[in-house]
Each structure stands twice: as C-alpha cells, then as structure tokens.
Amino acid sequence: MTAPFNPSSTGAADLASLYRQGDTDPVAVTRAYLDRIADLDGQVRAYNQVLGPAALEAAAASAHRWAAGRPLSALDGVPIAVKANIAVAGAFWHAGIGAYRDRVAAKDADCVARLRAAGALILGTVNMHEGALGATTDNVWFGRTQNPLRAGFTPGGSSGGSAACVAAGMAAAALGSDTMGSVRIPSAYCGLAGYKPARRAISLDGVIPLSTTLDHVGVHGRTVADCALVAAHAGAVSPRGPASLSGLRLTAPDWRARVDAPDNIWAARDNAAARLLAGGMTLVDADLPDYQPGQARRLGLLVSEVEGLNAHAAQLATGDDGFSAEFLGLLRWGGQQPATKVAAAYQGLDAIRLTGLAWLDIVDAVLLPTAPQTAFSFADPVPANQADFTALADFIGCPAVAVPAGLSPDGLPLSVQVMGRDAATVLAVASALE
C-alpha cells in the first residue's frame, strides 16, 4: 500500500503509483502544491514566478491520460519547478539577474521540453543566486530565499530556490544547474538528494550560461530515485545499475588536511562509508594525491568569471544596470586577469580532468562530504570553501549525487556525495545510503 499524497513527503517517483491506483490525480496534487506555495512561499521566497493556471491546465490533461490508462511516462502529472536560468516558454527567464528581469523565454529549454513531453507539469520558476555565481541565494533583485528547515539560514546556491521549494513541499522535484556545486550544495543544506549527471548528459540548450565549459543541468529531489527519474526524462538516461553493490570498489579519501571541515562532517562521511562496506563494497586506497581543492576552486572560479563576462557581454555593452556590484565585480575581475593566468586556469582544469578520469577508472565510486559545512545564517560570513568537495565532479564532467546523511548536532542536514564514472553505479551507491 502506498502512503497517501502529502506534498511535504511524497516524492516524484511515488506519484505514478498513486495516480495509477487512483488514490489521487494530477489536478489534486497540483492544487495541493499551489496551496502550499500560497501558504508558505511568502516566507520561503523560493518562487520567482508561479505558473498556476498553466500547470492546472496541463494537470487536467494528465489526469485524463491517467484515467484512460495512457500516461506518457512515470513522470506524467508530476509537478516540477525550474531554476530561473532555464527557459520555460512564456515565463520570465533572467538567471537571477536584474538586467534580464523583463525577458520572457520564447520556447522551452531542451530539458524542459523533454520533461513536458513526458507529461511533467511546470509549476513555476524559482530563485537563484545572481547569475549562478555564488551559493547563498541572497539575491538583491529577486529576494533572499530562506532555508525551509531553518528561517534566517541560507538554502545554499546557486540553485537555492530549487532546493528550497522541494524541501518545503512546494514541488515534487526541481531542475537546477551546477557549475561547481550549485545543485549539490543546496540539496545538502536543505536535506535533499541532488544529482548532477555527466557533462552534457542533459543539454544546455535554453540555459543562460555562466560557464559553457563547466555548466551542468541537474535535479533536486526528495530521493535519489526522484532525481534519477526526472534526469532520465530530461535527457540523462542511464542504463540499469548494478544488481548489487557487492565487490564494487569504493574510495573514501582522507582530505582532512585539504579542506577545513568540522569533525561531524567527516564523521557523517565515515559513517556512510562504513554502511557501504557493510553493504558489500570493497574499500580501495585510491586518491588524487596532487588535487588541492582550494587551488582548483580558484581556477574554476576564474574560468566561471571570465566565461560569465562573455555570457553577459552583449547586455553589458548596453550598460551595467541590473547587475549587482558584487556580481559585476566578480565578472570584471575575471576580465582583468592576464591572458597567461586565464590560460593556466584552463590548463590546470584540463590536467585535473585527465587525472580525475584516470582515477575514476580504478574505482567505482568516490565518497566525500558534499559541503564542508551545514547551512549557515545569512548573518554569518560566507565560507570560501563551500564548493571544495563538489567542484571536482564538474571539472571531471562525471556524474555525482549528494544524499542526506543525518543531522548535525545543531539539527541541520548533513550530506555525503558519491561520484564516479558510471551514472547508474553512482545512483545505485547513493541510493544505498538513503
């Protein structure tokens, strides 16, 4: 017996069986999410634009398909939110940048069109860190999105609205984007699963770029299965995973000297490793000895800043209204760096990708914390090292999944990250940790 629908606990992958059994229908579910948005989003501020009438209209069509026994897919009638840098036809499409606040997408991004073709309902667009360059979602143009688990705390970013709306029960799942960790970090801070598929497994067509060489589309969901289902219909189809974890090679490298993180972050990782070993995985001692997360993060940031300046060059040529001083400062700083330094950043990231791919050839899964800290107060300084565990998978271009790993002593979600070469394996390992 499936549990009844509850917007704050039912996952995207559960809805199909509820619809099939007639326990509920897409119209009722969509109404429930819209009601919850009406109740809660004044506080959470996850949504930039709620597309209620269009979602209800699509829900009615989906309800007919389910009633006729002809759903388009297991995602038919599943309400999904979309990060504001991903085009939803007819909706505002601004990437959290004030300069684009009046821009309306003429057509869906490739991933959104695919989700719609599978029957998914687009509930609305959600807030993000300005330009996807930052990880607090404290957006000067579109507001500060709260962490639904603790008011006054960041949901993370840049896909903070995506994580917050799912964590608050205001969508069944959400699309985000991840350049150095922007899907996985907010999923970690909000107690969700977050999946960044391999590079370009989900098309960037219709996504306002930060960095064309590092951007990935990803998914926030209540469970790894939710993320995998949405990702598969967005383009990132993975073959069936391993039947068992038995014998798969796990590495859990000791980066305590490389990334400053409190003991409870490491304990959560070590505990997760122990569970995977108890589940049959084999621990192997494999590391990237020369990888320095802080240095590598600076290379990735420089590339993101200069490519971001290229992405917004046409708009900036007309003036810099609608760009915050902070965002513009980062882009301009990147643009002022010497050619040799920029080239060295690309050379460094390329070397990391090559050694990283070789590393992933000798292990099936790498287990690390997702972030060096839990969600923090908007009143606190922003840690510089938020992406120090996540960026590597963007540099390599490999799949990576963040999965909840208990609570910190102060009651905030902990999270661990599984990365590897094969998406189905990575998803299976992450699922085993739920």
Place this chain on the structure above:
Amino acid sequence: MTAPFNPSSTGAADLASLYRQGDTDPVAVTRAYLDRIADLDGQVRAYNQVLGPAALEAAAASAHRWAAGRPLSALDGVPIAVKANIAVAGAFWHAGIGAYRDRVAAKDADCVARLRAAGALILGTVNMHEGALGATTDNVWFGRTQNPLRAGFTPGGSSGGSAACVAAGMAAAALGSDTMGSVRIPSAYCGLAGYKPARRAISLDGVIPLSTTLDHVGVHGRTVADCALVAAHAGAVSPRGPASLSGLRLTAPDWRARVDAPDNIWAARDNAAARLLAGGMTLVDADLPDYQPGQARRLGLLVSEVEGLNAHAAQLATGDDGFSAEFLGLLRWGGQQPATKVAAAYQGLDAIRLTGLAWLDIVDAVLLPTAPQTAFSFADPVPANQADFTALADFIGCPAVAVPAGLSPDGLPLSVQVMGRDAATVLAVASALE
C-alpha cells in the same frame, strides 16, 4: 621473400622479418643509416644531433638478442629519430629554441623509454620549427631543413626534421609532435604516412610543451603499418582493427567553400574516397556544418601562443635571448590578448570538441585532404591555412592518419587524412589507401 634492406625504402615494420631471417642485422642497418646521414644530412639538415656510438652499441645488443632468437619486440633493432622537443637521455633537448640549445635531457621521455624497452635504437634528435609553433622548419637557431624530395622546398613542420629524415632514408621512422597538424603536415609534404594517436594515448611526459591542452605525440613512417608499430610501442596500443572495411561508414565532406585548396588537392581526396567505397565502405552524408576551419585555427593558435608563453615563462623571466623575434612575437601577442578573448577561444574549442565527438559517433571515418597545398619553396610566402584540415583532430583529440595520395602535376606528394573515433579503424582505413 622479403626485399633486401635498403635504407631509403625499407620500413620499420619490415626490419623484424629481415632480422629474423638473418638477412641483415641491427648493426649493419644502423651503420647503413649512419652512412646515409653522413652522405646526405649536410644537404637535408634534418638532424640536430646524431647519436652514432650509442646507437651502434644498442644495435650490437639488439643483434645479440635477434641471433639468440629473443628479440624484445618487432621493434627490436629498429633505428628511430626523435624530434628535438622530446627528451632523449644525454642528448640536447631544446625544442628548436636557441635559449635551450645547451640543455641536456637527464632522462628519456616516457615514449622514448618505452621504445627503448621494446629494443628500438635512438639514432639522434631532429630539427623542428622553433618551439613547435610554425610549419616550415626554417629554424634560425638550428638551420633550415630541406624537403628531401625537392631542394629549396620546406619539409613542412613543426616536425620537419622528423619527416625529412625518414623521407631521405636516414631513419626507419621518427617521433614527432602535433598540436594543430605538426606530424601530419610534414608527412604529407614529404610523401610519408603520419599518425597522430588520440590525445594522451602517448604520454607527454618528457615533451617540451607548446600547448598542454592540444599537444600530441605522433609518428612519421614510410607506411601506416610502420607508424602503428612505433606508436603501439610508444604507448598508443590499439586493439585489432576491423577484418574488412565492408559496411564502415565514410564521410568525405565538401569543404571547398571553407578551405582554399587547388583542384588537384580535392581530386586526390575524391579519388581516395572512390577507392574506399570500391573497397566496401558506405558513403554517408555527415558534416560539421558550423565548423569554420579558418576561425577555428585562429582559436587554436591563440591557445597555443598563450600556453606557449606559459611554457617558456621561466626562461623568459631571465631574458629573451635565444627566442627569435618571430616566435617571441607570437607568444607575446597571445599574452597581450584580453582574458575574455582567451576564454572565448577555449570555449570555442570545447564546443568544437563536443560537436566533433558527436559527429564521429555517426561515422567510422572522415576523409579530408591533409593540407591545402603541397610542399612549397622557402622563397614563397607561407600559406596561413596549412593546418586547416589537420587541426580539427587535435581539437577533438581523436586519432588521425595522413597517407600519401599520388603526386601533384608538378611532381610533389599529395596526401589525404583519415580521422575517426577508433584508432584501429582509422589505421585500417588509411592502410587501405596505400
């Protein structure tokens, strides 16, 4: 019955059977090459340094192994020349740059060590275009290497000495490096086969970089089989190729509007395509419609120039003696470009790589000319578009083979290039054109 040894016609892959049969031995062969170097290299000027005594000593050891029936490999006793940017322990290692003229390599490059471990003999180091950035091998520090097929004409470059020494019968094969075409162009101009394996299939360890993101080690040989044999022992082992070309998909895109090349260049390509189709391949109409070779070449050149400036930064910090004005001008120009332009070059090359890989997923082999012209006189202006057919395989990082394709009306070698995703397939297709 194998033909007797003749330094100007026997290939690297033929020597093993001659040695096995006792028709000749490595010492006699090495002496024959050294005699020929003594006779001809005053004119050709391919060698920077001949390592005669060491080669003869290694040849004697090889001869013992053959006599005992215990050769190390099919490459045992095969005399090979090495481009001057690839480290040969105890030899000058300068990349054709005057500033490094007195630098001696402390140890072999990875690829040279592998060749030695397979029994190959290192005859010496050979001339190159200064810093590997250019394609004439008219080197202000180490001399002008002549095309052995026509005095006063360039052998191409940057691996001009590598191609010239093989074409003149002064080595059985040679190592070169290829950043935008530097193995395939000189092989084309000198009537040889030239093989650039997939990116990093042969390690760059011990190779003076031009561009760490584009450099490849490759091989010049009299035949495709010679190239494949040397490459395999240098690290680029390929699985066995297809038993037949039957049914393999060939594309021969029409780039007449994109690259300015005379009719005889295109006729050689079209004739080669007809031969492959007669051999059972299937013609498919697949192109990279948005690929503009001239634009792409400028992106690759900018990346090479800035990365080249990084490669030589430590030396240049001590002064610019020993760098020609032309070479230094290119490096410095790259270093003066804005960050955004440099980033855009990497972004453009990354997009080319992604679309190129998708292209190579739907065809087994792409057939193009190797160069838009044949070898030209040192008195003529240097064409800007020499690398317009070859650079794409460096950008994609895929295997590519240049193979002779008859003679132009004025008696100079024509060449076609086969590229594709799978090395064994590319080698088999190229072999079918010999």
